[in-house]
Amino acid sequence: MNHTQKQPHARLLVVDDSLDELRLLKQLLDAHNFQLSVAFDGHQGYTRAQLLQPDLILLDVQMPRMDGFAACRLLKADPRTRHIPIIFLTAAQSTQERLTGLSIGGVDYVIKPFSAEEVLARIHIHLKLSTRGMTVADALDQGLKHTPDEVLLQAGIQLIRSCLHEPLTVEDIARRLGSYEKKLSAVFRQHTDLTVFAYLREERLKQARNWLAETESSIQAIAEQLGFQNAGNFATAFRERFEVSPSTYRKMMRCAAVANVSNAS
Known part of the structure; x- marks a missing residue:
């Protein structure tokens, strides 16, 4: 060549x-x-x-x-x-x-x-x-500047969002960012008012809400794909966050979609 x-x-x-x-x-x-x-x-x-x-x-x-x-x-x-x-x-x-x-x-x-x-x-x-x-x-x-903490935060958020299916620990996340648990935890608390684990849990539950509304995947499958130990743990976490069970939320979304179609026609 x-x-x-x-x-x-x-x-x-x-x-x-x-x-x-x-x-x-x-x-x-x-x-x-x-x-x-x-x-x-x-x-x-x-x-x-x-x-x-x-x-x-x-x-x-x-x-x-x-x-x-x-x-x-x-x-x-x-x-x-x-x-x-x-x-x-x-x-x-x-x-x-x-x-x-x-x-x-x-x-x-x-x-x-x-x-x-x-x-x-x-x-x-x-x-x-x-x-x-x-x-x-x-x-x-290229003209923007992030502080080292802000860069670490954004890298952590990107890592969490791309690995929702993995059984991540805070130590795992910190290691993959070349940081350590105490430092990463302090950065997340300062910039998001959440612990790293709480942020990870929130991202998983938001993704679960989207999948319940937009896919036919079973609740068990969604739980597994988002790193929950089982469907029961997932359902408990979902209910605590959104005050409704996953199955009820899915029914509500389907009813709303049907109503929207009827109104449009």
């Missing part, structure tokens, strides 16, 4: 705790006129991305202190960095890991040990796509 078309102004941030991998990538990318910066863990990578505003990030998955997934969640929750394309670097070839990385905002994967031609091809592709795909909203976002 021909890579004679160089991009001398493209700024890349490589985040990897392996000095050998960094050395190889530096040699490769320096030879192709990229402006290169490096970081050695996810936290340092997130901080440098805020400061440097690179055009693309190559992000290792398995790192100490903060892994690549946690760093990606923060980067995508921050208006200053959410537009930056992230290519994950990983030695693992697990389909589930790749799906996780793509679902939280990564645009691609490079499997280690990597081929120089493949790394360059993927970088060039996503730099071009990123330039074409930049929207007015993305440009405006």
Whole structure:
């Protein structure tokens, strides 16, 4: 593949705790006129991305202190960095890991040990796509600033909403964000007046309400899909929140829909 078309102004941030991998990538990318910066863990990578505003990030998955997934969640929750394309670097070839990385905002994967031609091809592709795909909203976002707590909050909310089906604990959520339970709990209480668990429960119940009204899924199935231990626990929680049982709420919504159709005709 021909890579004679160089991009001398493209700024890349490589985040990897392996000095050998960094050395190889530096040699490769320096030879192709990229402006290169490096970081050695996810936290340092997130901080440098805020400061440097690179055009693309190559992000290792398995790192100490903060892994690549946690760093990606923060980067995508921050208006200053959410537009930056992230290519994950990983030695693992697990389909589930790749799906996780793509679902939280990564645009691609490079499997280690990597081929120089493949790394360059993927970088060039996503730099071009990123330039074409930049929207007015993305440009405006870059001028916004969130405090570290606000970024952590938004990353936590996005994680919760995408994992309602999982039996999450506060410790699980904090770990996936590269934070710790006490810090995350304080941020949620300050900004939402709810504990992390209460916020998670509220999001599950709001989703349950939507599914009861809009789908034919059984109450048991809805309970399972939203991480409740069983239909009984789900029904109790739903009744406490909305003062009506799930089955009664579904009947009310169906009656309302029928009435709306009759009125319209």
